[in-house]
Amino acid sequence: MRLVATEHLNTGDRIGRDIVTSGDGLLLLRAGMRISDSFQRSLRRAGITAVWIDDELSAGIEPLEMLREETRHRAVSAIRSAFQDVSQSLVQGGALPADTIRKMTAVAELIGRDIADNAQSALALNDLANADSYTMKHSLAVTALGLALGIRAMRRYGWTDHRGARRFDQVEQRLSQLGVGLLLHDIGKLAVPPEILHKPGPLTDDEWTAMRAHSMLGFQMLKGTGGISALARSVVRSHHERWDGTGYPDRKAGVAIHQFARIATVADVFDALTSERPYSAAEPAHRAFEYVVSRAGRDFDPDIVDVFRSSVAPYPPGTGVVLSDGSRGLVKEVRPAFVECPIVRIVVDPSGRSIPPREVDLSTTPELTIVSEDVAPLAPLAV
Numbered sequence: 001m002r003l004v005a006t007e008h009l010n011t012g013d014r015i016g017r018d019i020v021t022s023g024d025g026l027l028l029l030r031a032g033m034r035i036s037d038s039f040q041r042s043l044r045r046a047g048i049t050a051v052w053i054d055d056e057l058s059a060g061i062e063p064l065e066m067l068r069e070e071t072r073h074r075a076v077s078a079i080r081s082a083f084q085d086v087s088q089s090l091v092q093g094g095a096l097p098a099d100t101i102r103k104m105t106a107v108a109e110l111i112g113r114d115i116a117d118n119a120q121s122a123l124a125l126n127d128l129a130n131a132d133s134y135t136m137k138h139s140l141a142v143t144a145l146g147l148a149l150g151i152r153a154m155r156r157y158g159w160t161d162h163r164g165a166r167r168f169d170q171v172e173q174r175l176s177q178l179g180v181g182l183l184l185h186d187i188g189k190l191a192v193p194p195e196i197l198h199k200p201g202p203l204t205d206d207e208w209t210a211m212r213a214h215s216m217l218g219f220q221m222l223k224g225t226g227g228i229s230a231l232a233r234s235v236v237r238s239h240h241e242r243w244d245g246t247g248y249p250d251r252k253a254g255v256a257i258h259q260f261a262r263i264a265t266v267a268d269v270f271d272a273l274t275s276e277r278p279y280s281a282a283e284p285a286h287r288a289f290e291y292v293v294s295r296a297g298r299d300f301d302p303d304i305v306d307v308f309r310s311s312v313a314p315y316p317p318g319t320g321v322v323l324s325d326g327s328r329g330l331v332k333e334v335r336p337a338f339v340e341c342p343i344v345r346i347v348v349d350p351s352g353r354s355i356p357p358r359e360v361d362l363s364t365t366p367e368l369t370i371v372s373e374d375v376a377p378l379a380p381l382a383v
């Protein structure tokens with residue numbers, strides 16, 4: 001399978017995965033169907049910018065699965081019910097029911113187990129595109145990526161206790177609290193007026209102030225809730241702090257920001273950049289990757305960015321790429337030790353001719369690098 005921009009789809013292309021609308025999660029087109037002119041129009045209307053296509057060129061290439069289907073379903077329904085409970089308690093002025101917190105903790109542990117089982121694979125968030133609505137998808141993606149970074153960061157650096165000692169114990173309990181914090185990190189957005197939240201243009205200063213209040217509002221919402229730990233709440237409160245002290249709400253800097261919030265920030269920014277939002281189109285993974293790396297030491301903790309660099313695939317399997325010699329192909333496989341040097345299936349040679357597929361391992365061919373994502377449609381095989 002390969003990911004093809006909607007504008008480059010051809011009539012007759014076979015859809016590789018079910019296509020679900022990002023707003024309400026409705027099934028738009030089923031895997032196996034063929035693209036027609038009218039399908040293309042409905043994809044554009046639904047704001048879907050890229051589609052997984054199954055063809056001869058991409059035979060044997062599979063999108064990276066970060067979470068099992070069942071985990072994804074359970075997580076989305078747990079996030080949805082927590083958000084409903086919070087909406088209700090906002091109206092009635094009560095706290096979040098203890099049962100909701102228990103469910104969130106169970107889901108955070110489930111996601112953590114999926115991620116830990118997959119620790120050997122590099123991460124790509126594109127397999128989460130099937131979760132419904134931006135907040136659901138975003139909460140799930142930030143949790144999955146944040147936990148993946150958390151597991152690796154704990155392994156490498158451990159955590160620092162209040163006496164300043166570095167520790168490697170109690171990691172599992174702490175990670176499940178990180179998961180709960182990540183699942184709920186944007187829950188304060190329920191208290192932001194929807195016309196600001198979904199505004200399809202730039203926000204005014206006043207609107208930004210209202211938007212920025214969400215992290216503190218979320219923290220306060222969870223205050224009286226039994227079962228929510230201080231660790232989880234610090235993720236909610238501090239996920240918009242920046243390493244150099246320019247974030248909000250407390251303008252904390254460096255290690256004064258809780259380690260879990262520093263992890264959440266990286267996951268939050270990466271996912272926001274690679275997602276369609278009301279006011280901007282999704283960036284390809286490699287551009288968001290470069291952005292995160294370029295902001296190490298300014299926006300982000302350099303140690304966490306280091307973990308990120310060895311965890312996330314800037315060019316996930318199925319992405320079309322242009323190589324430094326002008327040849328073009330598809331990313332076949334990404335290995336965690338070499339996330340920036342995947343195995344590429346070359347199908348077009350440097351002179352622009354289609355050739356029978358040839359695989360090169362960029363980790364062993366230093367003279368070849370990826371220079372950009374291939375947005376042009378690949379020519380059909382001339383053999």
Ligand SMILES: [Fe+2]
Pocket residue numbers: 185186214215239240
């Ligand atoms: Fe946020």
